[in-house]
Amino acid sequence: MTYRLVGDRYFFPSHGRPTAYIETSRGCPYRCRYCYQSNRKLLWRRASPAWVVRALDHIKNETPDVRHLYFADDNYFYDRDRTITITEEMIRANRDLTYQVQGAALMDLRELSDADLALIARSGCLRMDIGAETGAPEMAKVIGKIVDPGLLLETVGRLSKAGIIPWINFMAGFPGESESDLKHTLDDIESLVRKVPRVMISPVYTFYPYPGTRLFDQSVRHGFKPPATIEEIAGSSWRVPKTPWLSAGKRTFLERLYFYSIFIDGKVPFYSRTFWTRLGHAVMRPLSRLRLRHRFFSLPVEKYLFEAVNGVEY
Numbered sequence: 001m002t003y004r005l006v007g008d009r010y011f012f013p014s015h016g017r018p019t020a021y022i023e024t025s026r027g028c029p030y031r032c033r034y035c036y037q038s039n040r041k042l043l044w045r046r047a048s049p050a051w052v053v054r055a056l057d058h059i060k061n062e063t064p065d066v067r068h069l070y071f072a073d074d075n076y077f078y079d080r081d082r083t084i085t086i087t088e089e090m091i092r093a094n095r096d097l098t099y100q101v102q103g104a105a106l107m108d109l110r111e112l113s114d115a116d117l118a119l120i121a122r123s124g125c126l127r128m129d130i131g132a133e134t135g136a137p138e139m140a141k142v143i144g145k146i147v148d149p150g151l152l153l154e155t156v157g158r159l160s161k162a163g164i165i166p167w168i169n170f171m172a173g174f175p176g177e178s179e180s181d182l183k184h185t186l187d188d189i190e191s192l193v194r195k196v197p198r199v200m201i202s203p204v205y206t207f208y209p210y211p212g213t214r215l216f217d218q219s220v221r222h223g224f225k226p227p228a229t230i231e232e233i234a235g236s237s238w239r240v241p242k243t244p245w246l247s248a249g250k251r252t253f254l255e256r257l258y259f260y261s262i263f264i265d266g267k268v269p270f271y272s273r274t275f276w277t278r279l280g281h282a283v284m285r286p287l288s289r290l291r292l293r294h295r296f297f298s299l300p301v302e303k304y305l306f307e308a309v310n311g312v313e314y
């Protein structure tokens with residue numbers, strides 16, 4: 001597209017830099033059952049490295065104010081050789097652009113050596129987002145995710161060592177998820193935060209069946225009634241949805257888990273760097289970690305306080 005027509009004010013900041021989106025590939029060879037890719041026949045399609053180079057030059061020439069790129073690919077690293085060719089060209093052209101990658105699959109990162117990761121970091125990569133989603137082997141089967149906690153910890157450590165922020169996504173509240181399954185997930189989160197200083201964990205979101213996915217059909221079999229009207233869609237909470245397999249107690253637990261997981265690492269300053277946010281984060285970080293360690297989310301006075309001060313429900 002002609003980026004110049006969009007205008008500077010539409011480039012949201014990321015990592016403190018005006019940011020533009022770019023997509024260099026589409027699709028994914030994996031079939032996680034909660035993902036919109038799960039029922040698709042199309043597999044992974046890619047733009048050639050030459051096309052990507054032209055797109056980067058285009059962004060640089062059209063919008064010199066853009067300093068950071070958000071690679072919105074579902075799965076950027078699937079073809080290691082393509083990744084390395086693009087990476088080497090980025091280093092050679094030295095466009096003064098940093099970037100982050102939305103879709104990094106653990107199985108593909110396994111194919112990248114430490115030298116590859118160092119090269120990728122040198123080309124300006126600041127962050128990679130990885131979907132781990134659960135720490136429980138049984139749940140991994142339900143959601144069709146290839147989960148290997150050992151590999152996750154090792155990969156996150158390697159990324160961190162290379163100077164790249166590993167941003168790990170987790171969810172909870174899947175159909176059939178037991179207390180012990182959730183414990184596995186929380187154990188993984190705690191272990192990552194404790195062992196890898198640079199790691200960031202997404203706030204723990206609650207699963208909601210996405211129409212057209214394999215887990216949607218399974219959820220309907222578990223008694224889930226999809227919203228049928230605009231009013232019902234508007235009334236369903238994306239944060240802790242009222243799916244029939246969640247008891248009121250578990251819903252409350254997940255609501256609190258979401259809130260406290262915002263503060264357990266260093267991600268808050270990514271969203272806001274005001275004095276009050278930084279102060280709030282400095283106070284909340286040790287408290288939230290303590291709560292996570294003891295799985296103690298009762299009497300959430302900090303949550304009530306934040307909601308009263310900010311006028312929003314977390």
Ligand code: SF4
Binds near residue numbers: 027029030037103105
């Ligand atoms: S690896 Fe990511 S993009 Fe691919 S199917 Fe799983 S969730 Fe979807």
